[in-house]
Amino acid sequence: MSSSSVRPMSDAQFKKLAKIIYDRSGIHFPETKKYIIESRLTHRLVELEMEDYDQYTAFLTMGPYQSDEFQEMFNRITINETSFFRNEPQLTVFERQVLPELLEARSSTKRLRVWSAACSTGEEPFTLAIIVHRTLGVRLKDWNIEIMGTDISERALNVANKGEYSSYAMRSTPELVKNRYFKENNGLWTIDEQIRSMVTFELHNLKDRLAAKRHGIWDVIFCRNVMIYFDDEMKKRVVGMFADQLAPDGTLFIGHSENIRDVNDHFESLPYTQGFCYRPLKAGVSKAA
Ligand SMILES: C[S@@+](CC[C@H](N)C(=O)[O-])C[C@H]1O[C@@H](n2cnc3c(N)ncnc32)[C@H](O)[C@@H]1O
CATH class of the missing domain: 1.10.155.10 (Chemotaxis receptor methyltransferase CheR, N-terminal domain)
Structure with a gap:
């Protein structure tokens, strides 16, 4: 046929x-x-x-x-378009503003949990692992860092689990990062073992609230470039789920071309122009009109 x-x-x-x-x-x-x-x-x-x-x-x-x-x-x-260091200005907000504050706030427990929701082939959670790794340096061994990447596509997660990428996936990656965190062989870039071991991958459908609950509370949630495929009803549901799963001082990052204005009763935006990031509203406070 x-x-x-x-x-x-x-x-x-x-x-x-x-x-x-x-x-x-x-x-x-x-x-x-x-x-x-x-x-x-x-x-x-x-x-x-x-x-x-x-x-x-x-x-x-x-x-x-x-x-x-x-x-x-x-x-x-599914459309699995992604890359390492996608939207660097936003990642700089994560690295310079959000992460240092969180590390300070968690200095007694030394535990940090980051969820990359709809992570496609893994470039996003690995990028976040590289950022956490270079921020903590030798202090990393004192910390319990959990970074989880999830997606609805098993095929995308199989690529993520391999940790091998084409030059196309590396197109926005700074040279210094390439040299430090990857090995290149015949145009195939393999992620450093230490970075790979910081990230776990799981199949997860963003419609599945119960499965999200099972994963507990996160300090940071990245959910970029997937809500463009959702209508308002689904966006509302997903944003509500993130509100349940994010620590009160945690941060939600969304894609730069996405907005949650009309579906958001739970978050206030943080004042970083390039950040596209949100913090949960304090209990009893409602969103400003
Ligand atoms: C364009 S990629 C975004 C990847 C990455 N977050 C980024 O910004 O580079 C969108 C991903 O969302 C995933 N996706 C679509 N609907 C989903 C759902 N209901 N639950 C989980 N993942 C979903 C797709 O499989 C795809 O890998």
């Missing part, structure tokens, strides 16, 4: 599949993005020897393999 034997997706089939995807993950595909789903799933239908999308949605929702197929589908339809 070849992709030409798969019948084009009708508008009704698209609507049905888009709703299934939204209900499961919060990812909102408007009709203008129909071509993305179609181009990414046609080959899957060929693999499954299916000729149309009605068969596929039935397989996805009713068959004995449904949860495996959801995983397979999310591996294919």
